[in-house]
Each structure stands twice: as C-alpha cells, then as structure tokens.
Amino acid sequence: MNIVVCMKQVPETTEVRVDPETKALIREGVKGVINPFDENAVEAALQLREAHGGKVTVISMGPPQAEESLRQALAMGADDAILLTDAASRGSDTLATSYTLAQMVRKLGDCDLILCGKQAIDGDTGQVGPGLAERLGISQITLAIGVEVSDGKLRARRVLDDFFEVVEVKLPAVVTVVKQINEPRHPGMRNVLKAKRAEIAKWSLEDLDADPTQTGFDGSPTQVIEVWPPERRSGGKTLEGPVEDMVREIADVIKEMHFAAG
Numbered sequence: 624m625n626i627v628v629c630m631k632q633v634p635e636t637t638e639v640r641v642d643p644e645t646k647a648l649i650r651e652g653v654k655g656v657i658n659p660f661d662e663n664a665v666e667a668a669l670q671l672r673e674a675h676g677g678k679v680t681v682i683s684m685g686p687p688q689a690e691e692s693l694r695q696a697l698a699m700g701a702d703d704a705i706l707l708t709d710a711a712s713r714g715s716d717t718l719a720t721s722y723t724l725a726q727m728v729r730k731l732g733d734c735d736l737i738l739c740g741k742q743a744i745d746g747d748t749g750q751v752g753p754g755l756a757e758r759l760g761i762s763q764i765t766l767a768i769g770v771e772v773s774d775g776k777l778r779a780r781r782v783l784d785d786f787f788e789v790v791e792v793k794l795p796a797v798v799t800v801v802k803q804i805n806e807p808r809h810p811g812m813r814n815v816l817k818a819k820r821a822e823i824a825k826w827s828l829e830d831l832d833a834d835p836t837q838t839g840f841d842g843s844p845t846q847v848i849e850v851w852p853p854e855r856r857s858g859g860k861t862l863e864g865p866v867e868d869m870v871r872e873i874a875d876v877i878k879e880m881h882f883a884a885g
C-alpha cells in the first residue's frame with residue numbers, strides 16, 4: 624500500500640503573534656511541532672504498512688523550519704518526507720492548501736490512501752482533508768477512530784457526538800483521524816539520529832506545475848479579518864493549609880454553585 628500522510632507543523636505555544644497586515648500567523652522564530660492529530664495519522668499509516676506492506680510518505684506545505692517536524696515523522700518510521708516550501712504559498716487558506724497538497728499527491732502518483740489529522744490546532748478548520756478528497760475526486764471518511772483495509776476497500780469506525788458509525792469506501796480515499804485512534808510511538812534514539820541525516824526533498828510551486836493563481840494570498844478567497852485572544856477570567860483564589868480544609872472549602876464552593884444554578 625502506498626500511503627501519503629499530510630502533516631502540518633503548528634506553533635508549540637499559543638502565545639503566537641499575528642501579522643497585523645495579513646492576519647497570518649508569524650511562524651518565524653516560533654518553535655514548531657507536528658500537529659498532534661497528524662502524529663496519530665503517521666502512526667495509523669505505519670500500522671497499516673506493518674500489516675499490508677508498502678510505503679509511507681509524509682508531505683507538508685510550510686516554511687523551511689517544517690523540515691524538523693518531517694524528521695520526527697521519519698524517526699517514527701516513515702519511509703520518505705517531502706516539504707513544499709515556497710514564499711508564494713504563504714497565506715494559503717484551506718482552498719489553496721488543499722489545491723497545493725493535491726498537486727503534491729498527483730506528482731507522487733500511485734497513492735492508495737491519504738491520511739490527515741481531523742484538524743490543525745492553529746487554523747482549526749478541519750477543511751483540508753475533505754478539500755483534498757474533493758480536489759482529487761476520491762472518497763473521504765472523516766473522524767476515523769479505527770481503520771482496516773482488505774480487498775482494495777477501507778473500513779473505518781467513525782466517532783460522532785452520540786454514537787459510532789462504520790463506513791466502507793473503495794480505495795483510493797482520504798481519511799482524517801482523531802486522537803483516540805492510537806497512541807503514537809516514541810522513536811528510539813537510533814531512529815532519531817538516522818532521521819537527522821535523512822534527505823528531505825524540497826519542492827517549490829514550480830516543481831508542482833501549480834497554477835500560481837490558486838495558491839498563497841492570491842489563490843485564497845478566505846481572509847482572516849481579525850484575530851484576538853479570548854478574555855482571561857481573573858479573580859481566582861489560591862488555597863493554603865491542611866488538605867482536608869482545602870477540600871472542604873472547594874466542596875462548599877461547588878455546593879454553592881449547584882444551589883445558585885437551581
């Protein structure tokens with residue numbers, strides 16, 4: 624099975640600055656990590672490869688520093704990693720991101736399954752996976768908590784608010800995964816060192832034969848108008864003294880809240 628995992632590097636901290644003019648995140652100088660759901664997608668891909676053979680390729684669109692997160696995916700066991708890094712793709716909305724990732728998948732060719740996280744923890748739209756399926760004209764399953772492959776079909780358990788659902792699609796398909804699907808493996812030191820030396824291909828938009836009007840700010844009909852942090856509530860109280868007294872005080876507060884709420 625040839626599996627492609629889409630991985631986004633996200634800021635490690637929530638204390639990020641926003642460019643006042645473009646309203647895009649300023650990622651330069653901010654430590655990046657693999658989007659947590661994408662780590663689950665890498666793990667799911669590795670487990671499928673272990674069961675069925677094949678190859679896992681991790682792709683990302685982002686600034687040059689996203690290479691570090693791709694190395695983490697290689698250390699986990701991915702076979703290959705490719706970074707699309709091009710100043711002209713900065714400011715891409717989900718439409719432009721899914722276009723660019725679809726061009727990367729097309730260039731790779733011969734792909735059975737594309738795995739994404741259910742959402743990125745910075746942009747939080749959850750639109751890129753479904754957008755990518757639409758761009759490629761293939762089936763999609765979102766919010767997968769389990770996947771099995773047999774006879775060219777993929778069966779997934781989906782987790783919804785009040786129930787689970789089992790659905791089946793013919794491959795190729797795009798599947799987005801939730802945290803509970805697995806526990807991502809911790810790469811050993813040997814694999815980390817090996818990944819540090821690995822070659823990571825860097826592609827530009829030119830390598831993709833991409834239409835420049837469909838990517839970056841120019842190709843993005845969605846613009847972020849305003850970004851601001853939620854108001855922080857103040858007025859907390861720090862308890863001190865014997866544990867029993869502190870527990871009693873907390874219990875009194877909860878009781879009071881309960882009565883106040885009727």
Ligand SMILES: Cc1cc2nc3c(=O)[nH]c(=O)nc-3n(C[C@H](O)[C@H](O)[C@H](O)COP(=O)(O)OP(=O)(O)OC[C@H]3O[C@@H](n4cnc5c(N)ncnc54)[C@H](O)[C@@H]3O)c2cc1C
Binds near residue numbers: 630632648715717743
């Ligand atoms: C505060 C803020 C608000 C935004 N609001 C919007 C908005 O309302 N509408 C809009 O169109 N754009 C918005 N954007 C831009 C958006 O973050 C980018 O388009 C981003 O590249 C993809 O969207 P996402 O982060 O929401 O990803 P999601 O759709 O949440 O990501 C789902 C999955 O797609 C894959 N993926 C996503 N991005 C990449 C990537 N660059 N490389 C590889 N795989 C990837 C990953 O597997 C990820 O888990 C916003 C950005 C910010 C910072």
